Amino acid sequence: MMSRRIAVIGSNMVDLVTYVDRMPDAGETLSAPRFAMGPGGKGANQAVAAAKLGSDVLMVTCIGDDLFGRNTLSNFEGLGIDARHVRVVRGLSSGVAPIFVEPNGENRILIVKGANDALGPEDVEAAADDLRGCGLILLQLEVPLRTIYAAIAFARANRVPVLLNPAPATPELALDRIAGVSFFAPNQTELAILTGLPTRTPDEAEHAARGLLAHGIGAVIVTLGADGALLVEPDGTERIAPVAVRAVDTTGAGDAFIGAFAHHYVGGHDKLQALHHAARYAADAVTRPGTQSSFATASEFAEFCDRLANSELPP
Numbered sequence: 678m679m680s681r682r683i684a685v686i687g688s689n690m691v692d693l694v695t696y697v698d699r700m701p702d703a704g705e706t707l708s709a710p711r712f713a714m715g716p717g718g719k720g721a722n723q724a725v726a727a728a729k730l731g732s733d734v735l736m737v738t739c740i741g742d743d744l745f746g747r748n749t750l751s752n753f754e755g756l757g758i759d760a761r762h763v764r765v766v767r768g769l770s771s772g773v774a775p776i777f778v779e780p781n782g783e784n785r786i787l788i789v790k791g792a793n794d795a796l797g798p799e800d801v802e803a804a805a806d807d808l809r810g811c812g813l814i815l816l817q818l819e820v821p822l823r824t825i826y827a828a829i830a831f832a833r834a835n836r837v838p839v840l841l842n843p844a845p846a847t848p849e850l851a852l853d854r855i856a857g858v859s860f861f862a863p864n865q866t867e868l869a870i871l872t873g874l875p876t877r878t879p880d881e882a883e884h885a886a887r888g889l890l891a892h893g894i895g896a897v898i899v900t901l902g903a904d905g906a907l908l909v910e911p912d913g914t915e916r917i918a919p920v921a922v923r924a925v926d927t928t929g930a931g932d933a934f935i936g937a938f939a940h941h942y943v944g945g946h947d948k949l950q951a952l953h954h955a956a957r958y959a960a961d962a963v964t965r966p967g968t969q970s971s972f973a974t975a976s977e978f979a980e981f982c983d984r985l986a987n988s989e990l991p992p
């Protein structure tokens with residue numbers, strides 16, 4: 678039987694979120710209504726989403742020797758995430774992400790990777806005994822590509838399934854070095870950057886995703902925002918319907934989706950069912966402000982699903 682343990686080899690950041698009425702023009706100073714700070718980073722967010730839903734999660738990441746790093750560590754520990762492979766890097770700051778959220782919930786994010794840039798293949802090696810016992814490894818692109826390639830090679834050699842979320846996308850990602858990943862999960866924009874193909878419509882996105890299967894990828898999951906998501910596999914494509922909600926803050930929605938997919942997938946659900954749960958979990962997260970603070974626990978998520986089933990949510 679597949680292990681239910683999930684490993685995340687990835688980033689952590691402290692999100693510095695400014696809620697704006699509008700973005701300032703060049704040379705303009707503008708007052709903004711609200712600021713909030715909280716834990717973020719794509720890797721950590723995905724780990725936290727899965728842990729809040731009840732998964733057993735192992736985190737492999739690097740923090741700076743500073744207050745932000747100590748907060749990140751205690752956040753993991755407080756959520757029951759196995760943080761034995763969180764390495765403190767002297768002389769580098771922890772990762773930080775200044776984020777701007779507009780009234781429609783859309784965000785713009787800058788990342789200062791700091792210690793995340795020090796996460797190396799040696800960290801994968803140091804966690805090898807623990808990683809071998811995992812049912813799924815989650816990877817993103819906020820850490821060096823050589824670490825991603827090392828993690829994929831390790832997982833392939835040890836037959837541990839991998840989900841690679843190529844975010845933020847870079848054309849430097851060598852597709853011939855990611856062969857063997859079970860899931861490749863870009864959003865529409867990332868898919869366009871990685872393939873050089875148009876992805877504006879679900880049909881275009883499906884076409885671009887299908888081309889990626891030739892690189893030895895098991896399945897491509899494309900998140901399409903208001904159009905839902907796609908599961909593209911060699912023998913066909915499934916569409917995951919969008920879940921309509923009133924968005925307040927979309928920061929971390931993609932991470933909520935991946936973390937929830939991982940939780941449900943290792944829990945024995947099939948891919949499609951896990952994706953439907955993931956779409957609902959991400960929809961719920963955008964109805965609240967903040968990144969990890971917007972992610973529901975298992976019981977909060979169950980309540981949201983009940984309200985959805987009873988049509989109590991706004992169209």
Ligand code: RIB
Nearest residue numbers: 690717718719774929968
């Ligand atoms: O995906 C959202 C995340 O991207 C934020 O938490 C921010 O830290 C950046 O990593």
